[in-house]
Amino acid sequence: MSRQPYACGLDAAVDVMGGKWKARILWRLSEGTRRFGELRRDIPGISEKMLIQQLxxxxxxxxxxxxxxxxxxxxxxxxxxxxxASLNAALEPLGEWGHAHMERIAAAQESLEQERARPRGARP
Structure with a gap:
């Protein structure tokens, strides 16, 4: 079965970048060549299995x-x-945007987590 073409460039980019780890791996590799163990130490929270899969x-x-x-x-x-490297360069403005709005994003995320933890039907 052949795959349908992408509807737009963003679809193609997200397909390549899916998941939370690939951007972090790209960022670390933009600093230079790394061995597996170095990448594992440089990316807190990633399991060995996940790093292997993502790479x-x-x-x-x-x-x-x-x-x-x-x-x-x-x-x-x-x-x-x-x-x-070209994908990493394309992600730089997104990283700058995230850095500029980090506090706002964290506050919104905390609010969402509190909402999820609240029992159904309970009001704040």
């Missing part, structure tokens, strides 16, 4: 290059491709 997806999309050095123990390094 594989990003490699399949051509965002990340995986280089295996044949030595003992094996050394694997990850870096951004030109395609990945």
């Amino acid at each position: 594989r997806e990003m490699e399949a999309h051509g965002l990340v290059r995986r280089e295996i050095h044949r030595q003992v123990p094996p050394k694997v390094e990850y870096s951004l491709t030109g395609f990945g």
Whole structure:
């Protein structure tokens, strides 16, 4: 079954960037080549399994290059491709917007979480 074309560019970008971890991985790799363990330490909260999955997806999309050095123990390094660097550059304004509105976004998120925790039918 062939996949339907994207309705717009944003659909395509979100397809490549889906999830909360890929932008963080891109950001870390924009600083230079990293080994798996370095990425794991640099991205708090990500599990080893999730990092492996995200890196594989990003490699399949051509965002990340995986280089295996044949030595003992094996050394694997990850870096951004030109395609990945271009996506990272496109995300910079979004990161700046988020930084500028961080307090407002956090307050709204806290309000939503309080609302979800409230029993159904209860009023504030």
